[in-house]
Amino acid sequence: MNRRLRLALGGVGAVLVGVALWEGYKAVGDPDGTVLFGARVLPRTDDAAMPHVWTVLSRFGDPELAGGDPIWLVVLQACLFTLRSVAIGFVAGALVGLLLAVLMQRLRVVERGLLPYVILSQTVPLIALAPVIAGWGGRLAIGPYPWQPWMSVTVIALYLAFFPVAVGMLRGLQSPAPIAEELMRSYAAGWWRTLVKLRLPASTPYLFPALRLAAAAAVVGAVVGEISTGTRGGVGRLVIEYSREATTDPAKVFTAMVGAAALGLAVAAIVGLGEFLVGRRRVRA
Amino acid sequence: MTSVVLEGVSKVFNAGRADEVTALTGVDLTVARGEFVSLIGPSGCGKSTLLRLVGDLIQPTSGAITVAGKSARTARVDQEYGIAFQQAGLFDWRTVQRNVELPLELRGSPRQERHDRAREMLDLVGLAEFAGHYPAQLSGGMQQRVAIARALAVHPPLLLMDEPFGALDEMTRERLQDELLRICASTGTSTIFVTHSIPEAVYLSDRVVVMSARPGRITEVVPVDLGPRTEATRQSPGFFAGITKVRKALRGDPVPAAEPLVAP
Amino acid sequence: MTTAVDPVVAADPAAPVVARRRHGSAFVPPLLVGVVGLLLWEAVVTLGRVAPYVLPAPSAIGEQLWQSREVVWRTGLASGGNALIGLLVGAAVGLLAAMVAARFAYLGEVSIPVAAALNALPIIALAPILNNMFDSTSSVPRRLVVAIVVFFPVFVNALRGLREVDPIHRDLMASYAARGWTVTRLVRLPAALPFVFTGLRQASSLAVIAAVVAEYFGGLQNGLGSRITSAAANTAYPRAWAFVVGACVLGLVFYLAALLLERLVMPWRRV
Numbered sequence: 001m002n003r004r005l006r007l008a009l010g011g012v013g014a015v016l017v018g019v020a021l022w023e024g025y026k027a028v029g030d031p032d033g034t035v036l037f038g039a040r041v042l043p044r045t046d047d048a049a050m051p052h053v054w055t056v057l058s059r060f061g062d063p064e065l066a067g068g069d070p071i072w073l074v075v076l077q078a079c080l081f082t083l084r085s086v087a088i089g090f091v092a093g094a095l096v097g098l099l100l101a102v103l104m105q106r107l108r109v110v111e112r113g114l115l116p117y118v119i120l121s122q123t124v125p126l127i128a129l130a131p132v133i134a135g136w137g138g139r140l141a142i143g144p145y146p147w148q149p150w151m152s153v154t155v156i157a158l159y160l161a162f163f164p165v166a167v168g169m170l171r172g173l174q175s176p177a178p179i180a181e182e183l184m185r186s187y188a189a190g191w192w193r194t195l196v197k198l199r200l201p202a203s204t205p206y207l208f209p210a211l212r213l214a215a216a217a218a219v220v221g222a223v224v225g226e227i228s229t230g231t232r233g234g235v236g237r238l239v240i241e242y243s244r245e246a247t248t249d250p251a252k253v254f255t256a257m258v259g260a261a262a263l264g265l266a267v268a269a270i271v272g273l274g275e276f277l278v279g280r281r282r283v284r285a
Numbered sequence: 286m287t288s289v290v291l292e293g294v295s296k297v298f299n300a301g302r303a304d305e306v307t308a309l310t311g312v313d314l315t316v317a318r319g320e321f322v323s324l325i326g327p328s329g330c331g332k333s334t335l336l337r338l339v340g341d342l343i344q345p346t347s348g349a350i351t352v353a354g355k356s357a358r359t360a361r362v363d364q365e366y367g368i369a370f371q372q373a374g375l376f377d378w379r380t381v382q383r384n385v386e387l388p389l390e391l392r393g394s395p396r397q398e399r400h401d402r403a404r405e406m407l408d409l410v411g412l413a414e415f416a417g418h419y420p421a422q423l424s425g426g427m428q429q430r431v432a433i434a435r436a437l438a439v440h441p442p443l444l445l446m447d448e449p450f451g452a453l454d455e456m457t458r459e460r461l462q463d464e465l466l467r468i469c470a471s472t473g474t475s476t477i478f479v480t481h482s483i484p485e486a487v488y489l490s491d492r493v494v495v496m497s498a499r500p501g502r503i504t505e506v507v508p509v510d511l512g513p514r515t516e517a518t519r520q521s522p523g524f525f526a527g528i529t530k531v532r533k534a535l536r537g538d539p540v541p542a543a544e545p546l547v548a549p
Numbered sequence: 550m551t552t553a554v555d556p557v558v559a560a561d562p563a564a565p566v567v568a569r570r571r572h573g574s575a576f577v578p579p580l581l582v583g584v585v586g587l588l589l590w591e592a593v594v595t596l597g598r599v600a601p602y603v604l605p606a607p608s609a610i611g612e613q614l615w616q617s618r619e620v621v622w623r624t625g626l627a628s629g630g631n632a633l634i635g636l637l638v639g640a641a642v643g644l645l646a647a648m649v650a651a652r653f654a655y656l657g658e659v660s661i662p663v664a665a666a667l668n669a670l671p672i673i674a675l676a677p678i679l680n681n682m683f684d685s686t687s688s689v690p691r692r693l694v695v696a697i698v699v700f701f702p703v704f705v706n707a708l709r710g711l712r713e714v715d716p717i718h719r720d721l722m723a724s725y726a727a728r729g730w731t732v733t734r735l736v737r738l739p740a741a742l743p744f745v746f747t748g749l750r751q752a753s754s755l756a757v758i759a760a761v762v763a764e765y766f767g768g769l770q771n772g773l774g775s776r777i778t779s780a781a782a783n784t785a786y787p788r789a790w791a792f793v794v795g796a797c798v799l800g801l802v803f804y805l806a807a808l809l810l811e812r813l814v815m816p817w818r819r820v
Contacts, residue, residue, distance in 0.1 A: 003658075006655070006658070006659065007658070007659060007662055009659075010655075010658075010660070010663060011659075011660025011662070011663055014659075014660075014663045043679075043682035044682055044683070048681070049681050049682040050682060108580065110577040112579065113578040113579055113581065113582035114579075114582060115579075116579040117579065117582065118585070120801065122768055130762075130765070145624070153584070163695055212665075212669075215669070216668060216669045219669065219670075219671050220671045220672075222672060223671040223673070223674050224671070224673060224674075224762055224765065227765050227766065236671070236674065238768060239674045239677060239766075240677060240767075243677030243678065243680070243681065243766070243767070246677075248679045250681070251668065253677060253678055253681070257674060257675070257678060260670065260671050260674050261670045261671075263671075264668070264669040264670035265666055265669060267669065268665075268666060268669035273659055275729070300682050337720070340720075340723075340724055341723075342720050342724065353688070361723070361724060361726050362725060362726040363726075364724075364725060366724070367724075368720070368721065368724045370717050370720070370721075372717055374715065374717030374718060374720075374721055375733075376718070376736070376739065376740075377740075377817050377818075378739040378740075378815065378817050379739075379817075387735070388725055389724075391725045391727050391731065391735075419816075419817040420817075421817060539712075
């Protein structure tokens with residue numbers, strides 16, 4: 001309890017420090033930024049580039065456009081829209097990653113052939129594919145269902161989410177000591193029972209860090225994906241749209257950014273909650 | 286001359302809290318210069334705590350500890366002792382040679398002296414040819430020998446050892462016991478040696494300090510006089526008599542039956 | 550090999566599973582999969598008449614790659630430069646911040662969850678805001694995005710490493726009466742190195758991703774990212790894929806460089 005309180009205080013403190021730095025630099029810095037050797041190395045501090053924190057907060061209450069919905073509602077709806085892509089992409093990606101990990105663990109040939117590519121794909125900017133996958137929008141169809149732009153976004157989120165899970169789970173499934181495997185063999189337990197009784201429980205310390213990475217990747221994938229699909233609805237698209245209004249309404253883009261940040265935190269919190277529940281059950285058992 | 290004196294030493298962990306533990310109470314012990322003293326007893330009898338108190342890694346709740354005629358703290362700052370633990374605790378990122386040089390480096394010894402002394406110590410434990418290896422390339426027994434060489438490198442007048450052979454196989458263990466005795470005899474080092482093994486305590490020691498748990502205290506001190514140890518010592522009647530004496534001293538305590546007295 | 554969870558590995562589920570015990574045959578299965586995969590891809594696209602906007606044939610991508618090799622090279626250099634500068638700045642700041650946070654128990658305890666929370670945010674989306682704060686014709690916003698993205702894995706991993714000291718090493722240093730900076734130099738820093746490099750390895754790939762993707766949000770358009778979007782917008786999909794291949798190669802180069810540095814700096818981890 002004491003520790004949790006200290007962590008909560010730390011989180012609040014971090015926010016306060018961030019606000020203080022922002023406002024402090026805005027108060028001290030040159031309104032036109034600092035230019036060194038022809039490049040602006042410190043940002044502009046005028047209200048158009050760095051609006052006051054309270055301006056941004058009050059902007060949430062104002063309507064998006066004259067007479068429209070208040071902006072907090074618009075941002076919230078956009079976040080929920082994006083959350084759908086994130087959630088589907090994350091869950092599907094985690095399942096695909098899990099299956100692939102089990103397959104690689106089961107069949108050594110698959111591991112040897114596939115793993116180098118799984119690792120390689122970790123190192124390459126797969127998210128760069130986003131504009132290409134965005135091209136599927138409106139042209140493909142799965143049976144009677146036309147391909148929706150948000151499906152492209154989901155595919156990108158899935159694509160980014162599945163790699164951490166595949167690699168992390170493979171390592172987790174391979175983590176039991178040879179002694180434990182021999183013990184299972186001495187019980188005449190087959191592959192499936194060894195998987196359920198030994199490998200899957202042993203892999204939980206690897207699973208949750210992987211899921212956390214996958215969740216964060218899914219959020220980034222969805223936000224970046226939305227920018228490329230060119231379809232309204234999500235919070236990523238909102239960031240781009242509002243940033244074009246930066247000269248007339250500078251606080252607006254920050255509201256969208258706060259929304260994107262809240263989405264990232266919410267998804268991380270959901271995964272953290274899952275970890276907490278699983279961990280609690282383990283301790284009790 | 287005395288090397289270590291403990292007077293009325295007690296140690297209470299988490300004092301005043303719900304999980305308060307009296308690890309040691311009323312300990313009086315004197316170790317003479319050049320003497321080899323073993324601490325033996327069941328788990329939780331405070332033998333490791335006692336060793337860490339002498340090394341000033343923790344401080345006593347009450348009582349006084351004198352090491353080499355100084356307070357334990359001054360003795361630590363002056364590096365009057367070398368220490369070895371159950372795990373070798375080598376630095377993975379240093380070669381064997383540089384691991385042994387570490388305490389000399391911290392004393393500010395010149396480079397050449399450091400190098401020569403480390404070589405000498407590695408010779409002593411029979412690992413001179415592995416000087417350039419990294420710890421990960423050595424077996425557990427070899428790592429433990431490097432740790433002993435490191436403990437001996439500053440020629441400390443006192444050696445503190447916390448079950449240093451606990452994780453080794455019996456053959457390696459016996460060989461290292463003989464090496465340790467040879468090194469201590471040739472350097473005149475005093476030694477406090479924590480162990481779980483009755484034969485090991487008897488074979489190595491001039492005196493075996495028998496301890497019991499809850500609260501940790503010294504119950505008996507068994508003197509051992511086997512003369513210079515040789516191949517024959519491990520079969521001698523005196524050796525077995527010593528083992529019997531220590532075992533009886535350990536049994537004399539109201540130890541719960543569930544707790545194994547001696548590691549097999 | 551060991552039953553316990555290696556703290557370095559557990560902190561880094563995406564670290565490569567290094568294939569040690571394999572020799573000459575190590576390259577055969579992945580090579581086979583690669584060649585068969587490419588052939589299959591080509592066959593499916595040409596025989597199945599898959600539209601190029603879904604998936605262009607590898608041959609078409611290769612052809613485009615060859616035709617635009619000069620542009621790919623030039624834009625790759627621009628993106629690579631942004632990624633490198635951002636990586637160096639972000640990693641240096643992350644390391645320094647971790648060393649400061651490790652000195653103070655409370656700061657160290659609090660900043661790991663805070664940094665982890667910040668790392669879950671889509672930081673790349675900061676790009677348009679930074680473009681407004683600087684000039685949209687400057688390279689600074691993209692480099693700054695890279696630096697911020699890189700900061701978190703380096704900071705979190707380094708701090709974790711600096712805070713974890715083997716209890717035996719702590720006792721040993723106490724027995725040598727060593728304190729403060731001596732302990733940091735002799736124990737904390739070298740023991741933290743594997744963690745730091747785990748962070749750097751993750752950061753090296755992230756740097757390239759951030760440098761490329763930051764261009765999707767506007768700003769100066771001289772890197773790979775802008776070419777991918779403009780080719781895709783012109784429905785020149787094989788060309789877009791060619792630039793994606795360029796980005797992949799760039800990411801690979803960064804990753805391998807980090808791996809090489811790790812091996813050079815930590816010879817003891819090779820044994």
